[in-house]
Amino acid sequence: MTEPFDILIRGATALTSDPAQPMIEDAVIGIRGDRLVMVGRALDADGVEVRRVIDARGHLATPGFVNIHTHAVLSLARGMTEDMGWAPAYTPGVPHVYDISEDEAVALGRLSALEAMLFGSTIINDMYVHAHATLPAIAELGLRISSSAWIHDVDFTQVHNKVWQYDRKIGEDRLRYGIDLHARFNGAFDGRASVMFAPHAIDTCSADFLRDVNTERRRFGVRVMTHLAQSYMEVEQVKERDGMTPTELVEEVGLLDDGLIAAHCLVMTESDIARAGAAGITVAHAPKVNLTGGYLPVTSKLRRAGANIALATDNMHGDMVENMRWALASGRLQERAVNDFWGAPDVFHMATLGAAKGLGRAHDLGSLTVGKKADVVLFDARRAHLTPAFNPIGTLVHTGHGRDVATVIVDGRVVVENGRATLVDEERIRTEGRAAARQLWTRVTGQPPVGPARWQAAS
Ligand SMILES: [Zn+2]
Incomplete structure (x- = not known):
């Protein structure tokens, strides 16, 4: 008996970047460890034992x-x-x-x-x-x-x-x-x-x-x-x-x-x-x-x-x-x-x-292909600006945004879920980044960061 999949993503429209099958509707994407072990159609996953299923209906799946x-x-x-x-x-x-x-x-x-x-x-x-x-x-x-x-x-x-x-x-x-x-x-x-x-x-x-x-x-x-x-x-x-x-x-x-x-x-x-x-x-x-x-x-x-x-x-x-x-x-x-x-x-x-x-990494990154690293992104396409998505790749390129990303998987690990980072405190990162930028500009220019002078409000 084969080992179960760690993750099975079901129901997305996959834009794979793999020339052998560029788009798969109602796709299944199987992950075991850090690898993609299945990229196919719904029926392919019948009978497969799975530790975690991600329901991705209404989403576009792409390589990272x-x-x-x-x-x-x-x-x-x-x-x-x-x-x-x-x-x-x-x-x-x-x-x-x-x-x-x-x-x-x-x-x-x-x-x-x-x-x-x-x-x-x-x-x-x-x-x-x-x-x-x-x-x-x-x-x-x-x-x-x-x-x-x-x-x-x-x-x-x-x-x-x-x-x-x-x-x-x-x-x-x-x-x-x-x-x-x-x-x-x-x-x-x-x-x-x-x-x-x-x-x-x-x-x-x-x-x-x-x-x-x-x-x-x-x-x-x-x-x-x-x-x-x-x-x-x-x-x-x-x-x-x-x-x-x-x-x-x-x-x-x-x-x-x-x-x-x-x-x-x-x-x-x-x-x-x-x-x-x-x-x-x-x-x-x-x-x-x-x-x-x-x-x-x-x-x-x-x-x-x-x-x-x-x-x-x-x-x-x-x-x-x-x-x-x-x-x-x-x-x-x-x-x-x-x-x-x-x-x-x-x-x-x-x-x-x-x-x-x-990067010299075409053998293990860049497409949803069995055997490559499990780096997968799910875009939530159930949004007004992505509807209708008759041509999913055209819709993604012409009207999509990074902020439409719901899920990110790197090396088989879910690092973004519901649009939020899973391993780190986003608010702390944002606060510390802002503070560092302010401190740096102030130290270097002698005043808080303000942008080009001609844009400042007249006093
Ligand atoms: Zn540069």
Whole structure:
């Protein structure tokens, strides 16, 4: 006799992201331990012994979203820096990496990770300072966490003043920190944690430092996350410094291949796009952040050239459903048409299996497929804005929200139920996150956080 299932989810419409059976109505999803052991139709579960049944009629079941690029600590800047500049690290007058204490990073990182989890991400690929402290704090939520240290050899205290000074000692220290992080946490938390290397960006890392990172990533067999071609300023700086575009430099130092996850890829020449595509890099595409920052992505060209596009929320918010919508809209803006190249299934793939591929995890994450990790999300579709759901994937992408998530299962464990986290105190996380943000802004700017001056009420 076979062992009973730990969980059987019944009655949902499953959007599996598995090309073999993309949609299953009245689905059954069986979980034993940390694995999916059944993804099929109602009759398949007849006679199966089950420890717990989840009645999911009226729900959509999806794989957990794979959020391929976040800076969880940057919840500190929510609603503020989006209107001050295009990225907090380059914006004067806001808290920067070197301002943030370990305790503040934990409080803020946990807040963003909680948000991402409540909205259906089951793994975030996070890069920021204090990763040794934020990684375990995020894992405690029950979330899967791919983490990387914020490594660079620039003196970051001057970057927001447009001064790039490189220091070999800084580079050695940061790289050693990344290697230590890998030694401590790669595979930790029952395998829910993993560690890669993240040279911050091509303007904040010298060519020699990028070569060192390439040596180490090959030694450890890990992927590399970086920001690439994310602004005109970066491209100008690297051209002046090295006489080539950031993409050309990444290729020159040996990093441009299918082990590279490059955030944004916005300011690229035709030749850069062709190189990135031919190398099969994964583009961590954060369309909401890009468009809010005034950049129209080049994801259509990158896709056609062969790059893997994976979705990310990046800074300040964690809703992957909303990001699917922005990705679709920005794709169509590039196409200047509604055509078959950008549809709801394409962006859903980018948020699930495509992103898992980018992390090197397509074998065990990213789709509802028997044998993969049991990371499952249930959206409550019994809501006015999701009715009628004649085409469930179109309805989810065009009118869904992260806040429609009712249940999140990670590694076979229910970590969100009825829209609430099961393992942690949400109210405490929210209160501590808010307090940390307030304390940080006040210490750095000399006053409580207020946002751009012209928006303040006239006195
Ligand atoms: Zn980023």
